[in-house]
Structure formats: C-alpha cells, structure tokens
Amino acid sequence: MKTSVIGATGYGGVELLRLLAHHPELEVASIHSFSQTGEPISNQYPHLNSIVTNTLEEIDADHIANTSELVFLATPPGVSKELTPGLLRKGLKVIDLSGDFRMKNPDEYEQWYKRPAAGREDLAKAVYGLSEWKRDSIYGADLIANPGCYATATLLAAAPLMKEQLIEENSLIIDAKSGVSGAGKSPNAMTHFPEIHDNLRIYKVNEHQHVPEIEQMLTEWNENTKPITFSTHLIPITRGIMVTMYGQAKREMTREQLKQIYEESYADASFVRIRQSGYPSPKEVCGSNYCDIAVTYDERTGRITVVSVIDNLMKGAAGQAVQNANIVLGLNERTGLDIVPLYP
Numbered sequence: 001m002k003t004s005v006i007g008a009t010g011y012g013g014v015e016l017l018r019l020l021a022h023h024p025e026l027e028v029a030s031i032h033s034f035s036q037t038g039e040p041i042s043n044q045y046p047h048l049n050s051i052v053t054n055t056l057e058e059i060d061a062d063h064i065a066n067t068s069e070l071v072f073l074a075t076p077p078g079v080s081k082e083l084t085p086g087l088l089r090k091g092l093k094v095i096d097l098s099g100d101f102r103m104k105n106p107d108e109y110e111q112w113y114k115r116p117a118a119g120r121e122d123l124a125k126a127v128y129g130l131s132e133w134k135r136d137s138i139y140g141a142d143l144i145a146n147p148g149c150y151a152t153a154t155l156l157a158a159a160p161l162m163k164e165q166l167i168e169e170n171s172l173i174i175d176a177k178s179g180v181s182g183a184g185k186s187p188n189a190m191t192h193f194p195e196i197h198d199n200l201r202i203y204k205v206n207e208h209q210h211v212p213e214i215e216q217m218l219t220e221w222n223e224n225t226k227p228i229t230f231s232t233h234l235i236p237i238t239r240g241i242m243v244t245m246y247g248q249a250k251r252e253m254t255r256e257q258l259k260q261i262y263e264e265s266y267a268d269a270s271f272v273r274i275r276q277s278g279y280p281s282p283k284e285v286c287g288s289n290y291c292d293i294a295v296t297y298d299e300r301t302g303r304i305t306v307v308s309v310i311d312n313l314m315k316g317a318a319g320q321a322v323q324n325a326n327i328v329l330g331l332n333e334r335t336g337l338d339i340v341p342l343y344p
C-alpha cells in the first residue's frame with residue numbers, strides 16, 4: 001500500500017521514514033513539508049542518503065489522494081486538525097501523531113492545549129490508538145489519534161492497576177522523564193545544550209497536556225478514577241522515556257503476584273515485556289517499539305511501584321503509528337517493527 005508522510009522533516013516524520021524503509025507492505029509514495037519543498041529529504045538528513053530518495057513536496061490533498069491510500073501526519077498540534085478533514089474527505093486513512101484528536105471532549109483540549117479544538121464530527125471519527133488496548137476499534141478505522149509519548153508509557157504501566165482495581169484511585173502519582181528529542185527538532189531555551197547537558201529540569205508542573213488524555217483512558221478502564229498527579233522532567237539523553245508511578249495498594253500482595261497480573265494482562269501483547277527481575281532503563285528499548293515494565297510492592301508502605309520505559313520516537317510516536325497502521329490494515333502488528341533495541 002502506498003503512503004504519504006506530512007511533516008516528514010521533523011523528528012517523528014524522519015523516524016517514520018526509517019521504519020517505512022523496512023516495511024514490506026507500506027511504500028512511501030510522497031513526503032511533505034510546510035516550509036521546505038523541492039529538495040530531497042537526504043539533503044537535510046544525510047543518514048537517509050541512497051535509502052530514502054523522495055523529494056519534499058507541498059501539502060496538496062488532491063495530489064496526496066491520487067498518490068496514496070494512507071497518510072501519516074507528523075505535524076504539530078493545531079496543524080493536524082486543519083489538514084485532517086480534507087484528507088478524510090478524499091477517502092484517505094489518517095494516522096495523526098499530534099494531540100489534536102486524542103480527547104473526545106473539545107473543552108478539555110482547549111483548556112490544556114490552549115488552542116481551538118478540532119470539529120466535533122472529526123473528533124467523533126477518531127479512535128485513540130493505544131494499540132495494545134484498542135485493537136478492535138483501530139482495525140478498519142479512518143482516523144487514528146496516536147497517543148502522546150508520555151501518555152503511552154504511563155497508560156501501558158497503569159492499565160492493570162486501574163482495570164484490576166489494585167490501587168486506591170486517588171493515590172496515583174506519576175513521575176515521568178523524557179529525552180530531548182521529545183521536544184521536536186527546533187531548539188529552545190530549555191533544550192539548548194548548555195541548559196540541559198549535565199542538568200535536569202522539571203517542567204509543565206500540574207499543566208502537562210498529556211494529563212487529560214491519560215485521565216480519559218484511566219476513566220474508561222475504571223469509572224472511579226480521580227485526578228492524577230503527573231510531573232514531567234527533561235533529562236540529558238536524546239531518546240527515551242522513563243515513567244515511575246506509585247499507588248496505595250487496596251490489598252496486600254507479593255511482587256510475584258503483581259508480576260503475574262501484569263504478565264496475564266499483556267499475554268497477547270508482544271511489544272510489552274514484563275521484567276522478571278530488576279528494573280528497565282530507556283537504553284534497553286532504544287530504537288525499538290518495546291515498552292518494558294517492572295512492578296514491585298513495598299510491604300512497609302503498602303504501595304505499588306510500576307516502572308515503564310519506551311523510546312519516545314518509537315513506541316511513543318512513529319513505532320506505535322506504524323503498529324496502528326498495521327492493525328488498521330489487518331496486517332500482523334509486528335510487520336516492519338521486528339527491531340532489536342540498539343544497545344549499548
């Protein structure tokens with residue numbers, strides 16, 4: 001099947017091109033940029049030399065519809081919602097990496113993203129693409145809202161806690177850390193090398209835009225969900241997210257019992273790996289679509305700790321987008337994603 005990538009010059013877009021170059025069923029027919037057209041992508045990203053030979057084109061829905069059947073939008077929030085209705089009208093399937101279609105309630109989007117929301121009709125068409133938990137609705141869908149990077153690591157770790165009602169619903173505290181590529185390709189005062197190298201920063205305290213999409217999914221799993229505490233930190237690595245979450249257990253348990261619940265929850269999810277011992281680190285999933293999770297129970301405090309790691313550009317963005325494209329099209333969801341993490 002022929003596909004197009006809009007926003008191909010960004011970090012999410014260029015990661016999509018890396019994955020699609022290996023994909024046996026999806027071929028990149030066209031790539032699109034807002035500000036840079038008419039030159040081969042390999043001029044800007046020489047690592048793609050002689051591998052991806054496409055030239056960047058303007059964003060023209062008619063042309064894209066004549067070229068492709070499925071489009072990946074690796075564009076900023078606010079841009080995706082403008083492009084999507086025209087692409088859907090042309091009969092294209094759309095997988096959007098931005099936050100524009102993740103929240104069902106437009107008021108919540110406007111409150112947290114501080115910009116106008118997508119139209120209700122388009123929001124109603126969107127399926128939240130948390131692959132492991134939404135497979136049935138993703139299959140055949142026209143519009144997939146790919147989850148946020150932090151939201152993916154958080155939700156995969158929290159699902160058994162909430163679905164199996166293992167913790168007091170008002171006790172969930174989530175501490176998240178991300179590498180700098182999570183902020184996209186444009187440097188800013190926080191991501192500039194002298195600011196972040198040899199340093200660490202907490203940011204968007206109590207106001208991160210992934211809070212409502214996390215709470216939306218937690219509420220779907222457990223109607224007693226209460227507001228979460230969610231703190232995000234920028235750390236001096238290029239790729240990777242680590243989420244550490246804490247919740248007060250409703251009953252005593254052993255680490256072994258907890259691990260078994262997680263193993264059963266993810267028995268048919270080959271990208272989610274439950275650690276038998278120790279705790280995962282972001283490097284152990286770098287460049288891959290895996291989410292590694294470890295769990296433990298502290299008998300002294302009665303609290304459960306869950307640790308999850310993903311590569312923000314892979315399971316947190318392009319990897320999950322390709323996984324969702326595979327599910328939409330009825331392919332094996334590992335197609336093109338059977339990648340061993342890059343280590344060390």
Ligand SMILES: NC(=O)C1=CN([C@@H]2O[C@H](COP(=O)(O)OP(=O)(O)OC[C@H]3O[C@@H](n4cnc5c(N)ncnc54)[C@H](OP(=O)(O)O)[C@@H]3O)[C@@H](O)[C@H]2O)C=CC1
Binds near residue numbers: 316
């Ligand atoms: N980086 C990450 O880890 C993750 C990112 N995301 C989301 O994925 C999307 C892409 O992120 P990322 O790749 O990091 O961002 P980048 O800033 O690296 O790239 C943004 C891309 O969007 C294009 N673009 C910018 N403005 C417009 C516009 N007005 N119209 C059309 N295209 C435009 C840019 O094109 P050009 O400059 O060539 O004009 C560029 O290709 C965002 O919505 C982000 O929130 C989601 C999960 C994780």
Ligand SMILES: CC(=O)N[C@@H](CCC(=O)OP(=O)(O)O)C(=O)O
Binds near residue numbers: 099
């Ligand atoms: C390190 C860093 O800055 N990360 C970004 C998350 C990127 C992302 O997933 O944002 P969307 O919800 O817009 O898709 C942030 O915290 O805003």
